[in-house]
Amino acid sequence: MEAYENESKKGFWNAEEDSVLTxxxxxxxxxxWNRIPKVTGLKRSGKSCRLxxxxxxxxxxxxxxxxxxxxxxxxxxxxxxGNRWSLIAGRIPGRTDNQVKNFWNTHLSxxxxxxxxxxxxxxxxxxxxxxxxxxxxxxxxxxxxLGNMHxxxxxxxxxxxxxxxxxxxxxxxxxxxxxxxxxxxxxxx
DNA sequence: AATGGTCACAACCGCCAGTTC
DNA sequence: GGAACTGGCGGTTGTGACCAT
Numbered sequence: 001m002e003a004y005e006n007e008s009k010k011g012f013w014n015a016e017e018d019s020v021l022t023x024x025x026x027x028x029x030x031x032x033w034n035r036i037p038k039v040t041g042l043k044r045s046g047k048s049c050r051l052x053x054x055x056x057x058x059x060x061x062x063x064x065x066x067x068x069x070x071x072x073x074x075x076x077x078x079x080x081x082g083n084r085w086s087l088i089a090g091r092i093p094g095r096t097d098n099q100v101k102n103f104w105n106t107h108l109s110x111x112x113x114x115x116x117x118x119x120x121x122x123x124x125x126x127x128x129x130x131x132x133x134x135x136x137x138x139x140x141x142x143x144x145x146l147g148n149m150h151x152x153x154x155x156x157x158x159x160x161x162x163x164x165x166x167x168x169x170x171x172x173x174x175x176x177x178x179x180x181x182x183x184x185x186x187x188x189x
Numbered sequence: 190a191a192t193g194g195t196c197a198c199a200a201c202c203g204c205c206a207g208t209t210c
Numbered sequence: 211g212g213a214a215c216t217g218g219c220g221g222t223t224g225t226g227a228c229c230a231t
Contacts (some may be wrong), residue, residue: 011224012199034216050217051200086219097219102198105221194230201223209215 009043013052019090021049022057055098062094066103074100075108 014020020040028039030053034046042049055061067141070092077088085097085104092100 010201012226031217045201046216047202047218048200054218055199083220098199106197144228191229194228196228197215197226199224199226202221203219204221205217205219207215210213 008037008045010046010048011055013044018052018057021053025053025057051098055096056067058096060094061096061099066095066107070095071103071108074104076106078108 020042021036021044024040028035030050033050036042036046036049037044044052065168073092074088081087083101085101089095089097089100103110
């Protein structure tokens with residue numbers, strides 16, 4: 001195990017590695033990710049294999065741009081759930097948590113005026129500039145709008161064509177995914 | 190055409206919770 | 211009960227592509 005960890009390769013996957021991983025999953029199914037390097041000889045960690053499969057190789061994963069409906073859904077669910085990408089992705093068929101997270105960080109945060117602190121930091125370090133930060137809006141501020149979203153969501157029942165047309169805040173809060181802390185934070189508003 | 194800045198996205202890292210022994 | 215292992219998650223980084231100068 002440690003030997004595999006030590007010599008595990010990093011960086012982008014090539015077609016051959018994808019093929020090995022795909023064949024393994026087809027044969028053995030998912031789970032037991034740490035067995036994959038041992039069984040297949042892949043020089044990747046179990047974690048890396050899992051991530052590659054979940055985010056890229058899974059047959060039902062959608063590629064390409066987010067549709068308007070998906071975008072709308074991400075905005076609404078993010079307002080409701082915050083940065084719980086896996087929960088959000090779970091409500092958007094064919095999209096992974098990584099896709100949703102990237103989409104939010106690159107497109108929506110910009111569109112909605114939520115400044116990406118990471119990018120800000122990068123920009124700042126590259127340009128050594130100061131005195132900026134206008135319009136900064138943290139996601140916690142989004143949560144402050146939750147009350148409004150709550151009403152809106154219930155009103156239109158996510159009027160879109162996905163597989164959960166009747167989702168409501170109640171559904172989310174009673175789902176097994178909804179944690180106690182979320183109950184507290186949501187109903188405290 | 191060359192160069193530097195920015196964007197978009199795949200992948201890694203660190204932490205945590207659940208499971209097994 | 212607790213240590214070790216494993217899988218999952220969110221945050222962050224690395225890098226190729228694209229764009230502006």
